[in-house]
């Protein structure tokens with residue numbers, strides 16, 4: 001009973017929810033502004049060697065050398081599978 005999401009839905013979830021707002025207000029990851037950059041505690045290595053790119057809406061950990069989009073980071077922080085993370089993001093998008 002795999003629920004399918006359209007490519008357009010997934011694209012919108014990756015692009016339309018500002019990732020710093022997701023991290024700060026919904027996932028409640030520790031975060032700070034440092035040297036003009038939004039930094040968050042990496043959910044994988046627990047370091048602040050991170051940044052977000054407003055242009056691509058990706059968050060990056062320079063220590064893990066990984067990019068996380070909105071779906072990736074939701075899966076990790078909330079320990080959800082892909083489908084659950086997408087449904088969570090759809091639910092907060094309806095609010096916003």
Ligand SMILES: [Zn+2]
Pocket residue numbers: 042043044045046047061062063064065
């Ligand atoms: Zn990391």
